[in-house]
Amino acid sequence: MTAHPPVAGVNSLGFDKPPAQTRVVVAMSGGVDSSVVAAKLAQEGYDVIGVTLQLYDHGAALAKKGACCAGQDIHDARRVAERIGFPHYVLDYENKFRESVIDEFADAYLAGATPVPCIRCNERVKFRDLLETARDLDADCMATGHYIQRRMGPEGAELHMAADATRDQSYFLFSTTQEQLDFLRFPLGHLASKDETRALASRYGLSVADKPDSQDICFVPNGNYAAVIEKLRPGAADPGEIVDVDGNVLGQHQGVIHYTIGQRRGLGIGGLGDPLYVVRLDPVARQVIVGPREALSTRIVPVAEVNWIGPGAFQDGPREIMVRIRSTRPPRAAILRPAGPHSAEVELLDPEEGVSSGQACVFYETGGTRVLGGGWIQARR
Template identity: 55%
Template sequence: MSGGVDSSVVAALAHAAGCEAVGITLQLYDQGAAARRPGACCAGADIRDARSVAERLGIAHYVVDMESRFRESVIDNFVDSYARGLTPVPCVECNKTVKFTDLHALARDLGAEALLTGHYVQRLPCAERGDAHGELHRAADPTKDQSYFLWATTQAQLDYLRFPLGGLAKTETRALAQAFGLVVAAKPDSQDICFVPGGDYAAVVERIRPELASPGTIVDEQGRVLGRHNGIHRFTVGQRRGLDIGGQAEPLYVVGIDAAAGNVIAGPRRSLAVAAVRLEGLNRLGPGDGPLMVKVRSMAPLAPARLDGDWLLFDTPQYGVAPGQAAVAYVGDRLVLGGTMVETRRATAEAELSNA
C-alpha cells in the first residue's frame, strides 16, 4: 500500500471479498523530504494515507523500512547508469528487487496465500498449463498498462501475484474508492519518478555523484566538435532540447553518448533509426507463439518484429531507442512474452541488417 488510490482500492476489494487482508507499506526514502511535496509514494504523507485507509477498512497495516535496500538496488543503480551514458528505468529495478523479491519474501513469511498489487496488468490462466501458472497480459485499459515495467517478473513470482485492477479503467478505480469511502479517492497520480522531486533527475544524480557535473564536448558522428555540455547525465539518446547548437543544415538529436570520453554525439534524426536489438539476458515468461509486437520505450506504440537468433529485428526502424531502456515482447498485442535490456543497432543499409 503506497498511499495512492490504486493500492488502496486493491486492499478494499480484498477486504470486501472476505479475505484476511494485511496492508504492507514500504518506506523507501527519507520521510521528512517526501512529506514536503505532493505526488510521492512510500514516504511521508503517503504512509499516513495508507495507514488511514487501513484503519477505515479495519485491516492490519505495517510499515517496513526498506530505505537502505531501495538506495542500493534502485537509486544507486539509477545514478550509475547515467554515469555510464545509459537511460535507466528505475521502476523496473524497483519491481524486480524491492517489490517482487523482498516484498514477495515478506508476504511468504507472513503466510499469505497471495500478494496483491495495484499495477494495471492482468494475470490470466495459462492456456497450456492451466490455472496454476499465470500469464502476464497487458491491462484492459491501454492508457494505464504497466506491463512494460514488469517484464523482469519471474514465473514463480507471477504465480503468487494478483492484479485486481488489470481489467479496470482508472475512472472505475476512482469510483470504487469513492464507494468504499477512502480518503484517497480524489488523490492525484504521481507524474514523477518517486524519488525525483519535480522531475529534476539531474539534481538527484549530481547530489549523489557531484563529479558527474563535469563539462564535456558535443561532437558530430565524425568526431567534429560542435559545442560543450555540463555533464553527460543530462542527455539521453533521442533528446533534441538542450544541445543548444545552431547553424546546422537540419535539426540535431542526441544519437549516442561516449561516457569514457565524456562526449555527447549529435546527429540528424535518421541516425536514431534502430533496426534490431540484441536479446541478452532475456527473461521469458511462459510459452507463447505467434506474431511478435515489441515496446522499446514505456510510451512507445507496439511495433511488429521477428526473432533472428540473438537479434530481434523490427519490420520498420524504431527511433529514439536509448541504451539502458528495455525491449518488451508481446505475442499479439496482449500476452507478455518477456523482455530484456537492449543493445541497439542502427539501420544504415540492408546489408547490415542481413548480417545482424
Template identity: 60%
Template sequence: MIGQSLIDGVRETVGLAGEPSAIRVVCAMSGGVDSTVTAALLKQAGFDVVGITLQLYDHGEAVRRKGACCAGQDIHDARRAAAAIGIPHYVLDFESRFREAVIDEFVDSYLAGETPVPCVTCNRTVKFADLLARSQELDAAVLATGHYVESRARGDGSGRRDMFTPADLSRDQSYFLFATTQPQLDYLRFPLGTLTKAETRAIAAELGLAVADKPDSQDICFVPDGDYAALIRKLRPEGVAPGDIVDLEGRVLGRHEGIIHYTIGQRRGLGIAGAEPLFVIKIDAPGRRVIVGPRDALRQEHIRVTSLNWLGEALLEEPRPVFAKIRSARPPVPADIRLEGLVPVVSIRGGEHGVSPGQACVLYEGEGPGQRVLGGGFIARG
C-alpha cells in the same frame, strides 16, 4: 458499482480454493487510489487481508512533494486507508535496500550513458523479491498489488500463470513488470486488471475512501522535483564532467556540462545550431562525448537485449514473431526475436527511432488489451 459480479471477479483473480476468510492476502499499499481500492475489494471479497507499505526513501523530501509514492504523506494515507477498510497495516523500512538496489543503480546507469528505468528495478528487486518474501513469512497465500495488468492461470493444471495487458490500455503497466519471474508471477495477483481507472476511482468514492480523488504519482518517486541531474551530482559529484558535443564525423560542435543532461533522441536543449534539426544519436560515456546528427540516424532495426526475462516458450535461433515496445509511452510494433548464440536480438520490422540503452524492450504476443506478455530485457549499449 460493487456488485456481486465484481466480487466474484476478485475471487476468481485470487483463484484459490477454499473459504476466502481462511486465505490470507498481503496487499502492497502505496497510499494511492489503486492499491487502496485493491485492498478494499479483497476485503469485500471476504479474504484475510494484511496491508503493507514500504518506506523507501527519506520522509523529509516526500512531504515537500505531492504525488511521490512510498514516503511521507503517502504512508499516512495508506495507514488511514487500512483503518477505514478494517485491515491490519504495517510499514516496513526498506530505505537502505532501496538506495542500494534502485537509486545507486539508477545513478550508475546514467553515468554510463544509459537512460535507466528505475521502476522496473524497484519491481524486480524491492517489491517482487523482498516484499514477496515478507508476504510468505506472514503465511500469505498471495501478494496483491494495484498494478494495471492481468494475471491468469494457464488451465493446464501446472499452477503456472501468465501476464496479460489490461482492459484499460491507457493505464497499462506491463512495461514496468516485464522482469517479473515465473515464480513471482505465480504468487502475484492484480485485481484491477479488468477495470478502468475511472471505475477504480468510482469504487473508491462509493466506499467513501479519502484517496478517491488523490492525484496519481508523477515522475520518479525519489527525485522529488524531477531534476535527475541534481541528484546525480549530489551522489556522484566526481562522475559529472564536461565534454564535447560532436557530429557523426567527430567534428566538435560545442561543449556540454555533463552527459547526464542528455538522452538518446533528445532535440531540445542541445545549445548548438545546425542547418537541420539535430538529435542526440549516441552518448560516449568514456569519452564524455555527446554525438548528434539528423533524425534518420536515430533509426535502428536490430536491438541486442541483456538480462532477458522470458516467460514464453523456448527461444531458438529461428526468428519468433512478437510485438516489441521500446519506450513506456510508445505502442508495441511488429518485430521478431531470435538467439544469436546466447544473445537475444530483437529485430524491429521497419526500425524504430530513439532506441536508448538502459531502457526496456518488452515483448508481447499481440497488440491491444488481453495480450500475453512474453518477457523482455534491457537495451544493450553499443
C-alpha cells in the same frame, strides 16, 4: 475481482476455500489504486494485511507529495487500513532500495544509459523482498494495484496487458518470473478505466479517492534527474564537448547527464543548418554526439537479462513477436532471435528512432495481449 466468472468453489483470487480463510498481503503505496485493492478485498471478506514500504530518506531534498514513497503516502495508506479495519505495517526497505535500485540508476545514467528504476524496484524489491515477506506472513498470495492482468492458461498463470490500454503497466512488469506470477494477483487489470477505480474509492469512503496519480520516479522530485545524480555522484556534471558523428566539435556542454538520446532542444548549437539530435552519449570521453534525425533510426536491438514467461523454451529459435521499446510507444512487429540463455537480438521490421540502452524491450504475442517477457536494451558496439 477478475474479468472471468470464478469456477464453482473457487474464490475470486483463485483459491478453493472461503475468502475468510485466504490471507492476502496487499502492497500499499498510499495511492488510490492499491488502496482500492485493499479495501475491496477486505470488503469481500479476505484476510487482508496491508504493507507499505519506506524506500528512501524523506528529507527535504527528496520529499515530494504524489511520489510513491513519500511520507504522506505512508500516512494515507495507514488511514485507509484504519478506515476499512485491517492490519497495516510499514517496512523499512531503505537500504535494500538504495543498493538494488538507486545506486544502479545513478551508475547507469553516468554510463550514458537511460535506466528505468521502476522496473528494477518491482523486480528486486516489491516482487522479491516484499513477496518473501508476504510468504513469511503465511499469505496465500500478494496483490498490487498494477494495471495488468493475470489469467490462467493451459500451462498455468499468464501475464496479459490491462483492459485499459491507456493504463497498461505491462512494460514495467516484464521481469516478473513464473514463480512470482503464481503468487501475485492484480485485481484492477480488468477495469475499463481509471474512473472505475476512483468510483470504487468513493464507494468505500477512502480519503485518497481524488488523490492525483504520481508522475515522477519516487526519488526524483519534479523529474530533475540531473540534480539527483549530482547529489549521488559528485562531479557527474563535468563539462565536455558536443561533437557531430564525424568527431567535429560543435560546442560545449555542462555534463553528459543533462542529455538523452533523441533530444533536439536545448543543445545550444543552433544555426548549423538542419536540426541535430543527440544520437549517442560517451561518458568516458565526456562527449555528446549529435547527428541528423536519420542517425537515430535503429533496426537491430541487442537485449540482455532476458526473462521469458512465454510458451515453450526461450531458445527454441527465432519467432515473430511484438515488442515495446519505450513505455509510451505501442508494440511493433519484430523478430526475436535468441543469442544465449538470457540474451537476444531483436530485429524491428520497421526502424525505430531513439532506441536507448538502459531501456526495456518488452515482448508480446502477435495478435494478442499476452506478455512473453523482455530484456534490457544494450548499447550497440
